[in-house]
Amino acid sequence: MNRKIRMGMIGGGPGSFIGAVHRIAANLDGQIELVCGCFSSKPEKSRATGESLFLPPERVYASWEEMLEKEALLPEGERMDFVSIVTPNHVHFAPAMMALDKGFHVALDKPMTFSLEEAKQLAAKVKETGKLFLLTHTYTGYPMVKEARHRVLNGDLGKVRRIYVEYPQGWLYNDCAATNKQAAWRVDPNRSGKAGCMGDIGTHAFNLAEYITGLKATEICGELQTFVPDRLLDDDGAALIRYEGGARGVLMASQIAVGCENSLKIRVFGEKGGLEWRQEEPNTLILRWPDRPAEIVRTNNGYVSGISAYNSRVPAGHPEGYLEAFANLYRNFATALRAKLEGKEPAPEALDFPSAEEGVRGMRFIETIVSTNNTDAKWLKLVE
Amino acid sequence: MNRKIRMGMIGGGPGSFIGAVHRIAANLDGQIELVCGCFSSKPEKSRATGESLFLPPERVYASWEEMLEKEALLPEGERMDFVSIVTPNHVHFAPAMMALDKGFHVALDKPMTFSLEEAKQLAAKVKETGKLFLLTHTYTGYPMVKEARHRVLNGDLGKVRRIYVEYPQGWLYNDCAATNKQAAWRVDPNRSGKAGCMGDIGTHAFNLAEYITGLKATEICGELQTFVPDRLLDDDGAALIRYEGGARGVLMASQIAVGCENSLKIRVFGEKGGLEWRQEEPNTLILRWPDRPAEIVRTNNGYVSGISAYNSRVPAGHPEGYLEAFANLYRNFATALRAKLEGKEPAPEALDFPSAEEGVRGMRFIETIVSTNNTDAKWLKLVE
Amino acid sequence: MNRKIRMGMIGGGPGSFIGAVHRIAANLDGQIELVCGCFSSKPEKSRATGESLFLPPERVYASWEEMLEKEALLPEGERMDFVSIVTPNHVHFAPAMMALDKGFHVALDKPMTFSLEEAKQLAAKVKETGKLFLLTHTYTGYPMVKEARHRVLNGDLGKVRRIYVEYPQGWLYNDCAATNKQAAWRVDPNRSGKAGCMGDIGTHAFNLAEYITGLKATEICGELQTFVPDRLLDDDGAALIRYEGGARGVLMASQIAVGCENSLKIRVFGEKGGLEWRQEEPNTLILRWPDRPAEIVRTNNGYVSGISAYNSRVPAGHPEGYLEAFANLYRNFATALRAKLEGKEPAPEALDFPSAEEGVRGMRFIETIVSTNNTDAKWLKLVE
Amino acid sequence: MNRKIRMGMIGGGPGSFIGAVHRIAANLDGQIELVCGCFSSKPEKSRATGESLFLPPERVYASWEEMLEKEALLPEGERMDFVSIVTPNHVHFAPAMMALDKGFHVALDKPMTFSLEEAKQLAAKVKETGKLFLLTHTYTGYPMVKEARHRVLNGDLGKVRRIYVEYPQGWLYNDCAATNKQAAWRVDPNRSGKAGCMGDIGTHAFNLAEYITGLKATEICGELQTFVPDRLLDDDGAALIRYEGGARGVLMASQIAVGCENSLKIRVFGEKGGLEWRQEEPNTLILRWPDRPAEIVRTNNGYVSGISAYNSRVPAGHPEGYLEAFANLYRNFATALRAKLEGKEPAPEALDFPSAEEGVRGMRFIETIVSTNNTDAKWLKLVE
Known part of the structure; x- marks a missing residue:
């Protein structure tokens, strides 16, 4: 599969700290490209962010529901492979559940959800769909x-x-x-x-x-x-x-x-x-x-x-920082996802990223x- | 009072760590001199330690009871001013009580006593006798x-x-x-x-x-x-x-x-x-x-x-260490004791050492x- | 100019440390995309590297001369904007001179050249062509x-x-x-x-x-x-x-x-x-x-x-490391280059990157x- | 020889930093006692310092020449064993030479003398007299x-x-x-x-x-x-x-x-x-x-x-500082001196202190x- 993994993003508009971090982290190793996003609940903000990220206007959406719907309808060679959800905690559960239902793999900022009950449901959904799920406990990436x-x-x-x-x-x-x-x-x-x-x-x-x-x-x-x-x-x-x-x-x-x-x-x-x-x-x-x-x-x-x-x-002595740790999560996730998309078993080191179980914990x-x-x-x- | 403060010691024989530390700390500023001691419950060990410290044999005692008895009988210009007790915890209370009763000021290693009940009694005795009491919580001396x-x-x-x-x-x-x-x-x-x-x-x-x-x-x-x-x-x-x-x-x-x-x-x-x-x-x-x-x-x-x-x-940049911190306790105690022996009110900075209240706490x-x-x-x- | 800045690379094939670093650094902020390269003097190695980087085969060249020639012939909306040269020191001067002559901006690893004489010539060429020139003294990027x-x-x-x-x-x-x-x-x-x-x-x-x-x-x-x-x-x-x-x-x-x-x-x-x-x-x-x-x-x-x-x-407390420092050089260079390509005067902070003068020094x-x-x-x- | 080593001091009066340091260092291990001094070229200052150090007035001298003369006349059981010279550099050579000539061992603050020529002469004198000589390069004591x-x-x-x-x-x-x-x-x-x-x-x-x-x-x-x-x-x-x-x-x-x-x-x-x-x-x-x-x-x-x-x-973790390092010089010197006074060969670890050779260097x-x-x-x- 000679192409980058395709990522969509929910959240990460103007003033977001963690959205930009997710994008840098996903981008850093050249394995993932951002192809679409709904960056804000305010469409004009979403559009402006999308433009600053050089996204084509038609892949910048006014709501995350719209994004998940429309991306799912795109042909496989074009639509996003996974969605990265970087919204505040109360907007974790719903888009993650829908994304999984629509067949997308999911990267999600921590904590997993708004409540333990939601987390359990989401973990069950991950298991049910068999999709890859990344929970960004960054510090485990160092x-x-x-x-x-x-x-x-x-x-x-x-x-x-x-x-x-x-x-x-x-x-x-x-x-x-x-x-x-x-x-x-x-x-x-x-x-x-x-x-x-x-x-x-x-x-x-x-x-x-x-x-x-x-x-x-x-x-x-x-x-x-x-x-x-x-x-x-x-x-x-x-x-x-x-x-x-x-x-x-x-x-x-x-x-x-x-x-x-x-x-x-x-x-x-x-x-x-x-x-x-x-x-x-x-x-x-x-x-x-x-x-x-x-x-x-x-x-x-x-x-x-x-x-x-x-x-x-x-090499040793060239400090690796927070963004590299974060990028390790994305790179490992992307490596596992690439294997999965190619119908292979991911290597153990590629599966070394926090997931639903850690989220429920x-x-x-x-x-x-x-x-x-x-x-x-x-x-x-x-x-x- | 143009002389050094006179210290006796109970404990601190061969193999004791803290006894030697107390002696160095007391010695460091040239304000205190060791004049007598009972360094071990074994008389021969006590004698050997006394000799290595250049003490006259008659001021090295076979038991702490003997020491407190005999020192109390010496003339004021000769007998110790205070006793430093550096034995294990179960041998804190009895010699400290007796020393206070015999009119000696007391320096005592922490913790104060074997039990809270003893500590309360000892604190009451300190109060009753009006003697100075130092509890060596070293780290406050830095x-x-x-x-x-x-x-x-x-x-x-x-x-x-x-x-x-x-x-x-x-x-x-x-x-x-x-x-x-x-x-x-x-x-x-x-x-x-x-x-x-x-x-x-x-x-x-x-x-x-x-x-x-x-x-x-x-x-x-x-x-x-x-x-x-x-x-x-x-x-x-x-x-x-x-x-x-x-x-x-x-x-x-x-x-x-x-x-x-x-x-x-x-x-x-x-x-x-x-x-x-x-x-x-x-x-x-x-x-x-x-x-x-x-x-x-x-x-x-x-x-x-x-x-x-x-x-x-x-001066700054010349590291002061553990022994200097320990010496601060002794120096402050000695400064306060000197004032007291001279019938003066100790300066506030001289009274800055841990005492019975800290011991009970x-x-x-x-x-x-x-x-x-x-x-x-x-x-x-x-x-x- | 609503697109990423386009980078070509000379050097950085298998076993190169600094080539991969340049790519990560250029990639990190999402402002630059790698569009072509000649990654090794051995064509098969160059091809393999290009493929691993998801480049189209026709943009992976067998020699840097060929790359500079052919890229220069591509239409402006497609050809690279600048070339990043990450070869050992003895292969700095010639490709940098040719790239400038062909109208490309240049990023070059340090030291600038093999000899002082070459450095002076290259600096003169930079001045003559008016192209932007980045010398990657990484540590100034922190x-x-x-x-x-x-x-x-x-x-x-x-x-x-x-x-x-x-x-x-x-x-x-x-x-x-x-x-x-x-x-x-x-x-x-x-x-x-x-x-x-x-x-x-x-x-x-x-x-x-x-x-x-x-x-x-x-x-x-x-x-x-x-x-x-x-x-x-x-x-x-x-x-x-x-x-x-x-x-x-x-x-x-x-x-x-x-x-x-x-x-x-x-x-x-x-x-x-x-x-x-x-x-x-x-x-x-x-x-x-x-x-x-x-x-x-x-x-x-x-x-x-x-x-x-x-x-x-x-935010403070999230360590930024070597790659971020390196990325600052590329980001500032890219920001200045974007301004230049848009016919604007680069902001002073965008021009804060080492260039030919530092190279000659x-x-x-x-x-x-x-x-x-x-x-x-x-x-x-x-x-x- | 069951007594402390006896030290005299030249210099170290009011306002001196290093004089007090030498006294603490010499005092710290209980092996050395200060018995006499000429602490200042101003007799009243010397007297005041001597009194604050609890010295008998007759052992506080108005000039270092007087001190060396008179101490040399005291009986062996009473006179100082060595003199510690802590004056500014221009007053190192003369008292050190005279002290050696009078039969005293010498501790001297660094640098050894005012000039290289003096240092060579002093080193020759040390050799000639066979006395112990300590030059306080403190930092070697850590x-x-x-x-x-x-x-x-x-x-x-x-x-x-x-x-x-x-x-x-x-x-x-x-x-x-x-x-x-x-x-x-x-x-x-x-x-x-x-x-x-x-x-x-x-x-x-x-x-x-x-x-x-x-x-x-x-x-x-x-x-x-x-x-x-x-x-x-x-x-x-x-x-x-x-x-x-x-x-x-x-x-x-x-x-x-x-x-x-x-x-x-x-x-x-x-x-x-x-x-x-x-x-x-x-x-x-x-x-x-x-x-x-x-x-x-x-x-x-x-x-x-x-x-x-x-x-x-x-024990490890109880910081030893500058004064302890300084005290090591004095303790080693005193240990070697004690051996010498007892007619024994000092142990190698006792001779581990800087001396005349280091001074000339x-x-x-x-x-x-x-x-x-x-x-x-x-x-x-x-x-x-």
């Missing part, structure tokens, strides 16, 4: 996160005992919703869902810990806060977590940690070793040992694992941690 | 910890919202009690008390957060673990903490965090700014702001507060966090 | 490098006194030419030119210092080494540099600094302040002041300069520093 | 510097190729001599000697490189600057250095590097590995390897060398680097 997971699953650290994962941000430290479009929907329960901070970034932290350790969280004991007056959703919180196999975790997420940018960090300690990774310096993975010096593992050196090297593009985490504030029970279960 | 406290109390960060304090160590990651004397008593409930990790280092973390923020913890929700098989005390734990005024904290302490050395770290976020300090790079204090670059505040630059400069000895923390494992209640109170 | 330059030119640091620029790498620490294609041509005088290390990375360091400070180096006193036996070009060297206005610099570059990856770093000190930037943690710029804490300036925060923000894509630096080894004179001039 | 030296001499890095040593400070960035006593004598050729920056800190950098690598510098090509108007000595400079065996070095020292504190740093690269050490984070030594992750070697872990552990006092470095500004020759020899 080469050193792959390396971390490889090391843990390989047993280098021994049985996992202790997990610390934290995600402090500061940008919502005051009442900025009126002036910041990105803030506005995130603090609005009608668009964001039951959780604010925990939905926006807590889910990333939760996912990262499960991805790296391969362990499922089983119980949670937490507390959420809303520090900014009149805000309707949590802007901070922390939880103790019990994992299967006896490991214990602490998860901390905050959007009022003044002056912090995007400081996702994880530490894992096992019986034989420990590791540490920080998103803001993502090409470094620290490994700690009981009886020899800590090691500074760095992206794409000769000594890293195959899966880590596979998710790198440039994230929604369950959100609903559960929100519940911790409304009950006297110390521990709430995170499993079915 | 210049940048003083600076952090100054900044918070000065309101630079605004009202405190969020506190993260963590203390990962790795040295007890396996069953080392048989071969490591330092480990042996710390994991033995008969010598250490109700808590292992939480008594040894959790108390430091707890104290540091209260010291820097000036806030009292009011409720705690935690869980302790014992990861190493057959160990009798906790070697790891974490807690959510509520502070007065609405601030929220997370406290994490572990002695099984493989490869970590002594990684005490605190972050505090207020309505207007945040700060971050790490014990392993103690001369740096990071201040974070919402709308301007983070600042790297460094020990003893011209711009630091008076109280911070007062606790420094060398620490013991209450230990007893409470141990209780969190034995109850279904989510939140336990940390106040009277 | 947002924090832009910020650094802005701060210096703005006078924040005062008059510049002292510059330290260093570029240690370790990958050529042993005789790896036989097994590493990237190494092979770089250590071959017939393909690399007069210098090895200094041509490959010394020029980047030299360029970065001139870019950030806005100062021209006037004299150089240096020494080159070849540490690896039987190597024919320098693999290490250092120089003292005199800049106009009295500033003094040290330049260090090495490819035998074992274990170093790509550690370009610059420090500039003026009469009022200093700055520090490291390529391996590129989103941080440290500013130092005499009487207040050092500041940690970070990419794309609200407080950074306009030119720095213009060269960023994602770099070649002069190479020829001069190589000469320092062959003369007794202490200082050699770096100006006409 | 445990991780010991470890670095051990690793290089042990061959872990292979044959040394490249050395970078740098020492940027910022405190003399402007004309502060009038208000800063420490600055005043350092920038005064009558008290400091031929060099300013290079004498004060360049010598430390030079010494550190020779100490760690065990290599002697043979030739130097440098340039000094005086950036601050009307200053009479250099405040900045850099040099290329050739070492025996073919290694090459760069030495950079500056006191106008605004905002830098005391940023001594060294990197050494050999054929098999590299190392990096920074004084401002002194408990970390980075080791770099070609084919495996860099290692973070940390003070006093179980894996460090014996000589490094011998120069540590507290330092003075030769100063005289040579100053000469580089006054000659057209590119390379000046650094050997006899």
